[in-house]
Amino acid sequence: MSDEADATVSAIIAKWRAGFARLDAAALSSLYSKNAFFFGSNPKLYRGRDGVADYFNGLPRWRQPSAVFSEVNAAQAGPDLINIAATISFNFAGERPDLVVKMSWVIIREDGDWKIVNHHASSQTPLI
Template identity: 60%
Template sequence: MRNAAEDVVAAIIERWSAGFSKLDANALASLYSNNAFFFGSNPTLYRGSEGVAAYFNGLPRWASPTVQFTDVRTAEVNADLINFAGTASFSLGEGEPPLSVKISWVIAREGGEWRIVSHHVSSKTPLIER
């Protein structure tokens, strides 16, 4: 049985996945705070929902993009703040290599709505070997 934080994250993942499958920058940006920090697949720090829209508008127009979230972990920090971590596996269409990244979000309740305030993806390939 899911708890409230898991329900919030599941709803955001559902909306995020639907927006990504259409590369709908406005739908995706609507999930983010106007004060969001966003590190995606390039080194630029995008800020706010306008920055998020700019990031997604700048992506290639793949024919049939999809994303699947796995290894999802959530933690309710308090009644208005949720931590999320997982793996996002992107399929970008025929002829495009698949992409799998570690992803984390900080999700906050703002004005009664849940918004992503921090988005970070990183490589699954270790940067430092022990």
């Protein structure tokens, strides 16, 4: 992957983690495309930045949430497209059990900036 793609992925992850630590729906939704599809921790499909903000505004107001990304795999699938798969470990400082999910993002260049256009979280526990 190119240095630009590595830098893009690292920057988005850093902004996402910072926004999640504050449960800042506006900051988080600004990282997403106006055409985003978002599957988070519940079965509902959220669409666009408003949908992403609705998702994050609907979460419990944990005092110290954190998210750690590991096993980050990224591939530049085209000049304006980056595909990402990672594991995210969520810690809630004892307010609820920790949570580990598989995450995939598709990032596109939109209006000169990189935005997440597809966000899909899934259980790490095998379903079959």
